Amino acid sequence: MNFITVSGPPSSGKTSVLLKTIEVFIDRGLKVGVVKFDCLSTDDDLLYKKMNIPVKKGLSGALCPDHYFVSNVEEIFQWGLDIDADILISESAGLCNRCSPYIKEIKAVCVIDNLSGVGTPKKIGPMLKSADVVVITKGDIVSQAEREVFASRVNAVNPASIIMNINGLTGQGAFELASVLHNDKSANIETLTGKELRFPMPSALCSYCLGETKIGAEHQMGNVRKMDIKND
């Protein structure tokens, strides 16, 4: 089975691009399963269901969605095998711009949109920097110049990636993306057990992670760091 992890800021166009791309896979006679990871709620699963795509959703609730992803990915992968999928795709929203659910040797896609501004690529961490394919959406709403500047900024932070402009509404480029994500050279992955994350997640564990709600120094324990606020 081919496994593709897709991640990107909320509303960057992940679902739109995936729906168009999966349509191409289905046309090619491939069976696709999708797992959607989110924090509090998502209706994306309904969109996938509407296209008769088998879908699972995982809501991390109070946990960091990327930590939640890694803790569940093995089981999810098994589900993909059980339903006999040729391609399993995970969609997750990158929320803090720091984490990324990418796994070594597993195709990693980051979706980011032209509207987020040219300063954005440098603010996004491993989610963008360590992706194999960067999909840029919403090119239809900006000028050629803005598209070129944005793409060159993405290229500066991830020069090794394949950068593709895709229109999530019309699907322009989805055919080509499908060919990049799944082709004769795609690895057939048998198991995820033992594979490694591309980048360690931040080691954050403070009293607030553990349920503390009160403000004040005496309630702060663990990994606490203070801002440097000088009077000038």
Place this chain on the structure above:
Amino acid sequence: MIEHNVINNTKLFILLKKYPFLEAYFKDNNFDIIGHEAGTFSSFLNTLDEEYLEDMAIDKHEACRQLSTYLNSMLEFLGEDKTDVLSITIFPGTNKSGEKENYDKLKINKGDIVSIVGPTGSGKSRLLADIEWVAQADTPTKRKIFVNDDVPDNKWRFSIEDKLVAQLSQNMNFVMDLTAKEFVELHARSRMVENIEEVIGRILTQANELAGENFAPDTPITSLSGGQSRALMIADTAILSKSPIVLIDEIENAGIDRKRALSLLLSEDKIILIATHDPTLALLGDKRIVIKNGGIDCVIETTAEERQVLAELEVMDKRTKEMRTKLRNGERL
């Protein structure tokens, strides 16, 4: 190609002097190398403490590898003799019913203006997408595209710097919060042009000529009129975009001299493809591709008689324009 080790053993001030574009690169990647120029990139990374590396999600080994990937790709881009695209050739595939397309092969040369016509859903956008992807019988149409009479290099598909096609979209809005001059400058810098001031000046002058209605360099782009925005987009694409082919999805008539816009693009040595329903625009082309049921049905050369029609249409357009001016000025029509 410069070896990874060589790059990482070279002192930063030497790298920066030789490759000034690295300054922006370090900035884009949040590497604050100021004060560390006397050492190498790895020695700079070694000055960062673990906490900072973790916060900024920096993997030292990866960071070194990335620097050499970037430097090498930029050198290739700057140094290589640009393949001059003289022509593209479209070889027939099949239409939506799977029948072979009705033409032999279609060659489009530098300096050509070709319009693409056909009903909604007929496959105009697919044809444009085939060209952009330099299709090799691997799209639904099974068409093949050659560049300069030959099987094209893969770089046309994946390189950000070497895109075959620039697209002037229908949309006339800018989203950036910049003045016209800052906007063009930002674009020019990302394209690594050398004589920035001169290029900016040229673009703004051309844009003003196209728009008819002048704007100052310090006008915020978001407050340009529709015609001015489009004029700026066209002038900017003509002069700064390196892509040899420009796709145009309808240039609206309002507030811009379309004939002039096309000749500006042509003067910059582009191939121009226009998807349009507008007869004036279609006739400005040397030929037009007619698309039906997903396939190229025929290619019509613009004849002398048709050019006569164009002259008539232009008279009508001019008359409409005069009426519009009168209307604006509060005169009777």
